[in-house]
Amino acid sequence: MQRTLAIARLTWKAAFRFRLFWVLAGVLLVSVIVLPLLLKDDGTARGFTQILLTYTLTVITTLLGFATLWLACGTLAREVEECQMQIVAVKPIARWQVWLGKWLGLLLLNATLLALAGGSVFVLLQWRAQQLPADQQTILRNEIFVARGALHEPTRDIESDLERIFQERLQQTPVPPEQQLEVRQRLREQLLAGMQVVPSGYRRAWRIDLGWRKALLRDEPLFLRVKFHAAQTNLTGTYAGLWQVGDPEKSAVWRARFSQAADTFHEFAIPPNHFDEAGQLTVQFVNANNTALLFPLEDGFEVLYREGGFGLNFARGLLIILAWMGLLAALGLAAASFLSFPVAAFVSASLLIVFLSSGTLSGVVAEGSISAPDHETGEVQPSWFDRSVIGFYRVLLFIVNAIQRFSPIDALSTGRSISWEQLGLAWATCVLMMGGLIGGAGMAIFTHRELATAQGSS
Amino acid sequence: MSGRRPFYKPALALLIALLLAVVGFVQGQLNRQRAALGLTRVTPLENAPPMLAFTTVALGGFRGLISNALWIRANELQNDGKYFEIVQLADWITKLEPTFDQVWKFQAWNMAYNISVKFSDPADRWRWVKRGIELIRDEGLRYNPHETLLYHELAWHYQHKLGQNLDDAHRYYKEQWAREMEAALGSSRTNLAELVNPQTPELQRQAETLKTQYKLDPKIMKEVDDQYGPLEWRLPEAHAIYWAVVGLKNTSAEKQNASDLRTLRRVVYQSMHQSVLHGRITSMEPFRFGPDLTKVESASDAFEKMIAIENEIPDAFRGAHRNFLREVVYQLFVNGQRREAERWLTKLKEQYPGAVPPGMTAEHLALARLQLSEINSMGHDRVKAVVEGMLRNYYLNFALDDDELAGGMEYLARSVYSNYSTNINRAAVSLPPYAEMKQEVLDSFLDPQSGLDPRVPARLRTKLGLPAATNAAPTAPSNP
Numbered sequence: 001m002q003r004t005l006a007i008a009r010l011t012w013k014a015a016f017r018f019r020l021f022w023v024l025a026g027v028l029l030v031s032v033i034v035l036p037l038l039l040k041d042d043g044t045a046r047g048f049t050q051i052l053l054t055y056t057l058t059v060i061t062t063l064l065g066f067a068t069l070w071l072a073c074g075t076l077a078r079e080v081e082e083c084q085m086q087i088v089a090v091k092p093i094a095r096w097q098v099w100l101g102k103w104l105g106l107l108l109l110n111a112t113l114l115a116l117a118g119g120s121v122f123v124l125l126q127w128r129a130q131q132l133p134a135d136q137q138t139i140l141r142n143e144i145f146v147a148r149g150a151l152h153e154p155t156r157d158i159e160s161d162l163e164r165i166f167q168e169r170l171q172q173t174p175v176p177p178e179q180q181l182e183v184r185q186r187l188r189e190q191l192l193a194g195m196q197v198v199p200s201g202y203r204r205a206w207r208i209d210l211g212w213r214k215a216l217l218r219d220e221p222l223f224l225r226v227k228f229h230a231a232q233t234n235l236t237g238t239y240a241g242l243w244q245v246g247d248p249e250k251s252a253v254w255r256a257r258f259s260q261a262a263d264t265f266h267e268f269a270i271p272p273n274h275f276d277e278a279g280q281l282t283v284q285f286v287n288a289n290n291t292a293l294l295f296p297l298e299d300g301f302e303v304l305y306r307e308g309g310f311g312l313n314f315a316r317g318l319l320i321i322l323a324w325m326g327l328l329a330a331l332g333l334a335a336a337s338f339l340s341f342p343v344a345a346f347v348s349a350s351l352l353i354v355f356l357s358s359g360t361l362s363g364v365v366a367e368g369s370i371s372a373p374d375h376e377t378g379e380v381q382p383s384w385f386d387r388s389v390i391g392f393y394r395v396l397l398f399i400v401n402a403i404q405r406f407s408p409i410d411a412l413s414t415g416r417s418i419s420w421e422q423l424g425l426a427w428a429t430c431v432l433m434m435g436g437l438i439g440g441a442g443m444a445i446f447t448h449r450e451l452a453t454a455q456g457s458s
Numbered sequence: 459m460s461g462r463r464p465f466y467k468p469a470l471a472l473l474i475a476l477l478l479a480v481v482g483f484v485q486g487q488l489n490r491q492r493a494a495l496g497l498t499r500v501t502p503l504e505n506a507p508p509m510l511a512f513t514t515v516a517l518g519g520f521r522g523l524i525s526n527a528l529w530i531r532a533n534e535l536q537n538d539g540k541y542f543e544i545v546q547l548a549d550w551i552t553k554l555e556p557t558f559d560q561v562w563k564f565q566a567w568n569m570a571y572n573i574s575v576k577f578s579d580p581a582d583r584w585r586w587v588k589r590g591i592e593l594i595r596d597e598g599l600r601y602n603p604h605e606t607l608l609y610h611e612l613a614w615h616y617q618h619k620l621g622q623n624l625d626d627a628h629r630y631y632k633e634q635w636a637r638e639m640e641a642a643l644g645s646s647r648t649n650l651a652e653l654v655n656p657q658t659p660e661l662q663r664q665a666e667t668l669k670t671q672y673k674l675d676p677k678i679m680k681e682v683d684d685q686y687g688p689l690e691w692r693l694p695e696a697h698a699i700y701w702a703v704v705g706l707k708n709t710s711a712e713k714q715n716a717s718d719l720r721t722l723r724r725v726v727y728q729s730m731h732q733s734v735l736h737g738r739i740t741s742m743e744p745f746r747f748g749p750d751l752t753k754v755e756s757a758s759d760a761f762e763k764m765i766a767i768e769n770e771i772p773d774a775f776r777g778a779h780r781n782f783l784r785e786v787v788y789q790l791f792v793n794g795q796r797r798e799a800e801r802w803l804t805k806l807k808e809q810y811p812g813a814v815p816p817g818m819t820a821e822h823l824a825l826a827r828l829q830l831s832e833i834n835s836m837g838h839d840r841v842k843a844v845v846e847g848m849l850r851n852y853y854l855n856f857a858l859d860d861d862e863l864a865g866g867m868e869y870l871a872r873s874v875y876s877n878y879s880t881n882i883n884r885a886a887v888s889l890p891p892y893a894e895m896k897q898e899v900l901d902s903f904l905d906p907q908s909g910l911d912p913r914v915p916a917r918l919r920t921k922l923g924l925p926a927a928t929n930a931a932p933t934a935p936s937n938p
Contacts (some may be wrong), residue, residue, distance in 0.1 A: 040546045043585045047542040056544065227539070236626050237575045259626055264576040265539035359530065413542075 005102020028117040051317040063136040072332025077341035096443040106329040146419035151303040198287040209457035214279030223304040230262040232291040242286040250276035309418040317408030323430040330435040334442030487497040525554040546721035562598035566590040580630035606718040613725040620694035633745040636692040650680040698729040730757035744911040791824040857918035890898025
């Protein structure tokens with residue numbers, strides 16, 4: 001361990017010696033300070049804070065990401081090319097320890113830079129918030145500068161219900177075996193519709209169990225986040241509905257009438273203490289339109305509640321970004337373990353661009369072809385080439401999604417909680433699993449590499 | 459190197475020359491095709507700040523790619539209901555394609571029409587509508603001062619989004635716009651001449667605000683006002699007309715085609731029509747607006763002017779004029795200007811024979827508009843509701859000092875009442891006495907729980923000479 005730490009210390013010292021640390025710190029700080037002056041927001045304090053958080057964290061991640069790759073490739077490949085590594089290699093230190101020491105050094109460097117840049121963003125946000133009027137500050141405190149958890153309706157076991165209804169149906173009217181699949185499908189759709197659709201003049205109730213949180217949520221406002229689709233669009237595009245929160249027999253009741261647009265999310269606060277003694281929150285919606293409305297099961301309704309403060313949530317978000325940096329450092333070092341500096345930098349930067357192009361990847365996988373669909377028919381005719389590469393794309397997309405799903409930027413800008421569990425999972429996936437695999441391969445290659453054949457200009 | 463043959467370098471030079479010649483030939487052809495298909499700018503970007511001019515040149519063909527990527531991101535965010543980045547993305551997208559008018563049009567429309575209605579709060583909606591207007595007015599037209607499409611789009615935002623009533627929050631938009639314009643124009647809104655040559659610091663400040671913030675040229679405002687007005691510049695229709703007129707003036711010769719110009723002319727007469735229907739602010743506190751029948755003459759003139767210019771489809775314009783005249787007769791009648799209503803009915807009959815039956819009077823026309831035959835078959839409760847609604851409108855307009863409209867409403871209420879009572883003489887479905895109904899509506903109007911802005915019943919009390927309302931809290935019945 002001491003040897004590994006010695007290499008880490010040397011990597012750290014090199015970053016200062018070459019003034020790299022100061023340059024990067026300067027660039028990051030300038031970005032954080034200059035960005036707010038350049039951004040165009042939607043005119044609300046909330047919108048400005050959201051865009052500021054999103055863009056500053058994106059810029060920090062991108063800058064640090066490319067710098068990490070560059071550094072990782074440079075610190076190993078150039079030392080091999082300039083014959084410095086050959087001198088280290090003859091010392092009583094294993095090659096894998098050199099590799100790990102460099103990775104650790106890069107991670108520490110990133111941690112320091114991230115803390116510096118992240119801290120500046122945090123201070124900037126808090127400072128700007130303090131300049132705002134009290135009502136705007138309250139909005140920010142309730143909706144952005146907070147870590148909000150989400151509660152959903154318990155998932156219903158559709159399959160067992162479907163099976164029961166299907167068997168009842170078979171007993172009533174026998175269905176030939178060849179039609180059973182279709183009947184089952186139709187019943188499933190009916191069942192799903194019953195759970196999602198609110199016909200005109202009807203109501204839909206959601207019961208949310210706050211569980212152990214009920215004691216913590218006393219006197220705390222809750223937020224409903226809803227989204228619905230309309231069966232028929234009307235002239236104004238908005239639909240009237242009556243929301244009732246609370247059970248009249250068991251708790252206080254709050255009612256509100258809203259005219260809300262379809263196909264988008266609406267978030268509104270509900271006053272505190274409208275759940276019953278058992279911690280059950282009952283929410284009802286009455287459809288006051290001439291058309292049916294559909295609340296999707298997956299994201300049509302959720303209750304947001306305060307789970308913690310913004311500071312700790314923000315720190316957890318930064319730690320996830322650090323996990324990404326750890327993975328990139330491993331990637332850069334692994335590439336530099338067997339490639340020259342420019343090639344290693346090119347290869348790892350290309351992989352980073354692939355990582356940033358998940359939208360294109362998912363589009364290709366969804367369409368089943370890398371070529372454009374037929375403009376007349378809209379259909380895709382996969383060629384032999386498509387068939388051979390789509391599998392590879394699918395694996396690539398799986399890996400990219402596994403890393404990207406931890407993205408803290410979206411959660412931070414919408415005041416959603418990043419749990420310790422998510423953070424642990426991010427580190428386990430990005431650093432231990434993927435970083436471990438890439439690092440293991442890099443260390444193995446570097447250990448078996450013939451260093452003497454890699455002399456460059458020196 | 460020394461081992462290479464002596465012709466090697468001349469051969470390379472020849473190859474370079476040959477390739478350059480081929481590129482020159484192909485490039486010329488490509489440029490012509492790009493110009494013909496409208497894929498490139500043929501004129502330099504006007505009024506562009508140095509950064510934008512540099513970006514458009516330096517990025518070259520990559521601008522389209524970046525713009526596409528940003529557009530995809532904007533769509534994804536919009537689908538997820540995240541709008542906070544949209545203004546920034548729209549800014550970048552339009553700056554990357556500054557001379558592509560459809561890009562400006564789409565981004566502005568998206569903000570003003572698609573995104574605004576996603577919000578329940580009118581203030582949120584108004585912010586997005588304004589963003590849409592500002593995008594075209596402050597930036598789109600700056601880089602494309604000769605694009606008819608953008609002038610029409612901007613005018614349409616004023617005429618349709620603010621002026622019409624298709625958005626739930628249209629009253630809020632009108633009120634906010636009126637307040638902004640009142641602050642910007644001050645007392646000069648009725649005397650634009652003093653803004654053309656501002657003599658006092660206050661007038662100079664106002665003229666400057668109009669130019670820099672609202673991109674309105676007082677000189678053109680005065681011209682428009684002289685030609686079509688006097689217009690109510692606190693309402694959106696005046697601005698729709700202004701931008702349509704500026705568009706007609708500025709449209710470049712090569713872009714002038716009949717259908718584009720026609721859309722601008724339509725904005726003028728349609729906005730004049732709207733001005734007649736609701737082009738007068740009757741009260742700022744609380745904000746109320748109503749018909750402005752003083753504009754009938756100038757609106758009709760605008761129609762006739764546009765008909766005279768129109769060569770291809772004058773019948774469509776005439777049809778619009780005929781409908782306008784019918785509307786005018788009704789409006790004049792319900793506003794108590796019966797003699798004027800008859801005069802315009804005569805004009806309608808003369809100009810468009812067959813538009814109304816020859817013996818029809820203005821009263822017949824107004825009552826026909828109300829579909830009295832249908833009212834009689836509606837049933838007692840609904841007729842009662844209709845009469846009460848008219849009486850309520852009577853009191854509302856009376857409170858807001860619109861005595862003419864109030865008088866017209868009262869006349870119509872009485873007409874509907876008499877018509878129903880004459881035709882339906884069964885006691886079981888007869889209406890209560892007219893005076894009783896009127897008193898009932900008045901009582902409900904003055905009730906503090908009516909939900910009306912308290913200033914309105916207070917004004918009505920003053921006008922009717924009634925004592926002021928007491929603020930005593932209602933007493934709850936006590937248990938014995």
